[in-house]
Amino acid sequence: MTGAKLKYRHLGRDSAARVSLLRNLVTSLIEHESIETTYPKAKEAARIAEHCITLAKRGGEAARTNVMKHIFRPNQILPKLFGPIVKRYSDRPGGYTRVLRTEPKDKSDQAPSAILELVDGPRDMKFAIIAMTIARCRREGKALSPRTVDNIEQVTKFRKHGQEELKALVERYEKLKRS
Numbered sequence: 001m002t003g004a005k006l007k008y009r010h011l012g013r014d015s016a017a018r019v020s021l022l023r024n025l026v027t028s029l030i031e032h033e034s035i036e037t038t039y040p041k042a043k044e045a046a047r048i049a050e051h052c053i054t055l056a057k058r059g060g061e062a063a064r065t066n067v068m069k070h071i072f073r074p075n076q077i078l079p080k081l082f083g084p085i086v087k088r089y090s091d092r093p094g095g096y097t098r099v100l101r102t103e104p105k106d107k108s109d110q111a112p113s114a115i116l117e118l119v120d121g122p123r124d125m126k127f128a129i130i131a132m133t134i135a136r137c138r139r140e141g142k143a144l145s146p147r148t149v150d151n152i153e154q155v156t157k158f159r160k161h162g163q164e165e166l167k168a169l170v171e172r173y174e175k176l177k178r179s
Contacts, residue, residue: 034117135173
């Protein structure tokens with residue numbers, strides 16, 4: 001049908017393969033908290049992961065049943081999703097995932113790659129990048145740019161003890177560069 005609005009990406013797969021692919025991506029994201037895939041797959045998986053986390057925050061048996069539609073291995077994934085992940089995002093109104101574009105690893109493929117991660121987690125890439133930027137600016141004696149200041153506010157806003165964690169990570173990067 002031409003001219004119809006596309007409600008989701010088809011990812012070059014039929015319905016069953018697409019659903020299976022996205023369930024695998026969401027399951028891996030919740031399990032590892034950071035995955036690397038192509039950009040279109042990451043965007044679609046992020047939508048579903050956001051929905052699963054929102055359902056988990058509501059709690060209840062109906063939410064568990066709905067989340068099980070979107071993941072594999074519920075006996076392993078549901079306790080993590082309904083436990084530490086819900087606690088981490090209890091104060092956050094949304095925006096639980098982040099998609100960071102990266103260079104394609106396989107130069108022959110040239111597919112647009114991306115890292116899909118849960119924000120405020122132990123493997124938060126943006127948090128680490130901001131810490132490295134602060135350490136580099138201190139080492140070079142430069143002032144922080146307004147954009148870096150905004151990014152600092154973003155990555156620490158909903159993270160419990162965010163300022164202290166950032167300060168500790170910056171000091172760690174400074175020690176690494178000295179030695």
